[in-house]
Amino acid sequence: MVDVALGTALAAIGAGVAVGFAGLGSGLGQGIAAAGSVGAVAEDNDMFARGIIFSALPETQAIYGFLIAILLLVFSGLLGGGNPLNVTSGLVAIGAGAAIGFAGLGSGMGQGITAASSVGAVVEDEDMFARGIIFSALPETQAIYGFLIAILLMVFGGILGA
Amino acid sequence: MVESITAIVTALGFPSVESFIGILLLAGAIIGAIVVIVTIRPLLDMFPYAYPNARVRARVGRLFSEKQISEIIESDDMEEVQNYLRGFPEYAKYVDQYSLEKALDTQLAETYDLVARIAPGDIQNVFRALLKKWDIRNIKSLITAKEVGLSSEETMELLIPFGDLKEDLGRLSEVNNITDIITGLEGTVYSQILEDALPAYESSKMVLPLEAALDKYYLENILKASSNPSDDNSSLIHTYVGSQVDITNLKIILRAKVDGLKYDDISPYMISNGYQIRDWKLKDLMEAEDVNAVISSMEGTDYSPVLSDALSKYVQTGSISVFEKDLDIYLTKMAKNFALKKPFGAGPMIGFLNRKENEIKNLKVIARGKREANFSASVIKEMLV
Structure with missing residues (x-):
């Protein structure tokens, strides 16, 4: 059995929370945007490119979560063989996640x-594209x-750059 | 720092830091689960509407603008109107197949059919009930055709190839009389409805009782389909359908009062359980002496200001259609508000069907204006919804 320090195990939970919840939000968001885009493309083939752009927007949250998770895994010693974290840093890692x-x-x-x-809005009136992108970018x-x-x-909790 | 954390944990009564962390993680997991459930639920309600509403909004974007309607009005004749419509794929496929009026109705029926197919499961039954409009219309056309003795081919020209009876239309168009239509409809709900109205038809020798029975069934059926509002969307639909029933009742009562009809003459055509006009109010309205008394009785409802505003126009013109037009505009505004109020719900579908219905109504007015009376553009504009 692999021996993992408690702090590192806590960081692993942090990594799971980071990618899990961010991915959940991103997946749901992308799902509803893509469902709308499919409806738009079913009516107007020219909507394909614009539908892809709108559907791709909620992808970023999953990317942020994934990045934080990777950083936690690397700097907690789980990936790449770094030093294991102490319990306090492990709790900080959960906070970050x-x-x-x-x-x-x-x-x-x-x-x-x-x-x-x-x-x-765009499939109804294509002039709405730019405004639609601006509104869609706000929740980012x-x-x-x-x-x-x-x-x-991670920086000030001693995980990154310590 | 580690010592101070250990001291706090011990002071809280936990035997070790590990057990404290375990409890902390458990609490975190519970809070996380609550956050996820609370935040996801509203989104899951929106999910089923994303696809149909995008399709519907695409079609809203293709509805004719005021400028395009003006261009159609400016057409010299029917041929030019048809040519204009040939430029739009939705209309082109029917304009080349059927007469203009049938092409317009067929396009509208196709729209109802589309919305009934893509509407989410919770509200689909209401849109399926609305689709029966085309069965009712076809049966009414069959009755009229057989009453005036049209041939099978002439009868088919009046029928719209949509609805549950689509496959039976050819067979039904070949029958000889109204009794045969009833026999041909056996196995459907319409057979019994017409059978019940048959004595009234036979005694009056008018098709009105048969048509009224079918209309009554249609409206009662859509009311029934929307009668158990379980969430915001179904209650929105119930409000809209109930208002449609109210407005239909009001139109009948107003016309009846102009013609001097009494309670007993009107009551067979009334539909109960509308949205704002309850049964006792309907009775008051039917018993009212004249149009003014009907409008006074409506006080306290949303229809009151609409009717009061139209009263002066009615006094000037003497035409009951001013009330009908303003009530239709009221319903259109209501449908438009629903589309804005509930963009991820039934609103856009209701709003679109209402606007599409108005577009077809307007195109038919233009077509009639060009074909029958060659009305001027300004007169036609006056008649549009």
Whole structure:
């Protein structure tokens, strides 16, 4: 059996929360945006490219979660054979994972709803494309906050750059 | 720092840091689960509407703009109207096959059929009930055709190839009289409805009782399909369908009052359980002396300001259609509001069907204006919804 330090195990939970919740939000958001895009393309073939753009927007939250998870795995010693983390840093890792995980969940769902709505608006009136993109980009900010806080927690919690 | 954490954990009564972390993780997992359930639920309600609403909104974008309607009005004759419509794939395929009026109705029926097919499961039964409109219309056309003795080919020209009876239309068009139509409809709900109305038809020698019985069934059926509003979407549909019933009742009552008809003459055509006009109010309205009394009785409902505003126009023109037009506009505004209020719900579908219905109504008005009376553009514009 592999011997994993408690702090490293906590960081693994943090990594799971990061990619799990961010991926959940991203998947739901992308699902609703893609469902709207399929409806739009069924009526108008020219909507394919624009539908893909709107459907791809909620992908970013999963990417942020994935990045944080990879960083946690690498710097906690689970990947790449670095030093194991102590318990305090492990708890910080859970905080970092939760930051991007929950922010990504809300952001992904919000972005998906806005993107699906924008697809509807664009297929009705193609002049709405630019405005639809701007509105759809707004819920990205919450995921960026979560990502930044996760990075800061890792830096000042002794996980990154220690 | 580790010592101070250990001291806090011990002071809280935990035997070790590990057990404290275990409890902390358990609490985190519970909070996480609650957050996920609470945040996901509204999204899951929206999911089934993303696809149909995008399709519907694409079609909203293809509805004729005011500018395009003006261009059609400016056409010199029917041929030019048909040529204009040939430029739009949705209409082109029918314009080349059928007479203009049948092509327009067929396009509308296809739209109802599409919405009934793509509507999410929870509300699909209401849109399926709305689709019966084409069965009812076809049966009414069959009755009229047989009453005036049209041939099978002439009868087929009146029928719209949509609805549950689509496959039976050829067979039904070949029958000789109304009794044969009833026999031909055996096994469907319409046979019994017509059978029940047959004595009234035989005594009056008018098709009105048969048509009224079919209309009554249609509206009662859509009311029934939307009668158990379980969520926001079905209650939205119930409001819309109930208002449609209210407006149908109001139109009949107003016309009846202009013609001086009394309670007993009107009541067979009334449909109960509308949205704002309950049975006792309907009775009051049917017993009202004249149009003014009907409008006074409507006070306290949303229809009151609509009717009051139209009253002056009615006094000027003497035409009951001013009330009908304003009530239709009221319903259109209601449908439009629903589309804005519930973009991830039934709103866009209701709004679209209403607007499509108005588009077809307007195109038919234009077609009639060009074909029958050669009305001027301004007169036709006046008649549009």
